[in-house]
Each structure stands twice: as structure tokens, then as C-alpha cells.
Amino acid sequence: MRNIQPQSFDFKSINGISTEQLDEHYKLYKGYVNKLNEIWNIPYIPDNYTDNNATYSKMRSLKLGETYALDGVKLHQLYFRNMTGGNNTPSGPVFNSILSQFSSYDNFISYITNVGLSMRGWAVLSIDSIDNNFHIIGSDLHDTGAVWLSYPILVMDLYEHAYFMDFGTDKGKYISTFIKNINWNILNNRFRNYIRSMQNADMKRINHYPFEFRNLSFI
């Protein structure tokens, strides 16, 4: 199987978070990439998949590790991408939709900040395909609380490894620093990709839409 390669990110564009903190975080991300490649290169032979007890077994460990690594890779790519590259002025269709759904930008910031403070893993602003509205999803682990077919627009890492070197226990200060680094061009590009995919899929007629996402590159 083709190996996934770690992506690179413009950490120099981030203000208020140290290079040391970001480099350590990036090492964790690369670790998830490596583990995912290791898991996806395990041959499909009975010795590797017939130990299948639902309390403890080789297959159970494999499947739990697979979702943790896979979601870890995707979430970190989305996170690093949406906090690098500048373009920090709230603008565009995402900003307008936030204003319309959350009443004001301050309400949105207050809400996502409080979601972030209450979670140990992630806060994700996503558009859910069930109603095409924004929802802010909270999760404690990469693969706990994840929602299928909910399209991520903004991803915020809340694991202590994301901020503890620079901010100690001051999670709120990390969140406000992260918010100042949001790249709104990335958010708007993801939003446009979602709209385009919905238009292409013609959601009124097609009820097996996962396949319609295949050619999208938004992570």
C-alpha cells in the first residue's frame, strides 16, 4: 500500500506560539503518520486478522489503533493548516455564515472558546450534511466524538501537548492565541469545497454520497 507522507506547514507564520512548542507537536503528528502506515501495511493474511475477541485481541487492538492514528493524522493536518499562512482577518462566506448563525462574531468566539475549555482533545467547527448548518463538535480523543459526514471547517487542538510548554495550565490564553492565528482563506476554501461537493452530488437524488467526496482534497 502507498505510504502517507507527512505534510509540511509554515510554522513561522504563527504568532504567540513558540517554535519549540510547534516542533514538539509536529513530532507527535509524524508519529501518527508512521503508525498509520505501519497499520495499513499489515498484510491481509489470516494470521493477522482471525484473533478477534471483542474484549482483547489482535484485531481489536488493530482497529482501535487504526481509527486513533487515522483521525490523529487528519485532525492535525486540518489544525496545522488552519492556523498557518496568515490571512487572519475574519472575512468571506464562513464569516458571514457565522454571523448569521451565531448572531455575532463575539458570540461565536465565546461559544467555541467555552467548547474548547470543556474538551480534552478537539473542538471542530463543521457543517453537518444532515442539515447544512454549522455545529461545533467537541471530543476528548481523536476518534471519540467524531461525527461521520460532518465537514470540518475549523479545527482546534486542545490536548495539553498543543499548549502546555508555552501556556502551562492557561488553556484560555492558548485558545485566544490560536484564534488570532486562524487563516480565514483556508476556512473559506473548505466552505466552498463543501458547497461545490453538495452541488455536484445533488444530494436530493443521491443517498450514497460518501463516494462523491473521493476527489476532494480538503485536508
Ligand SMILES: [Fe+2]
Ligand atoms: Fe495535537
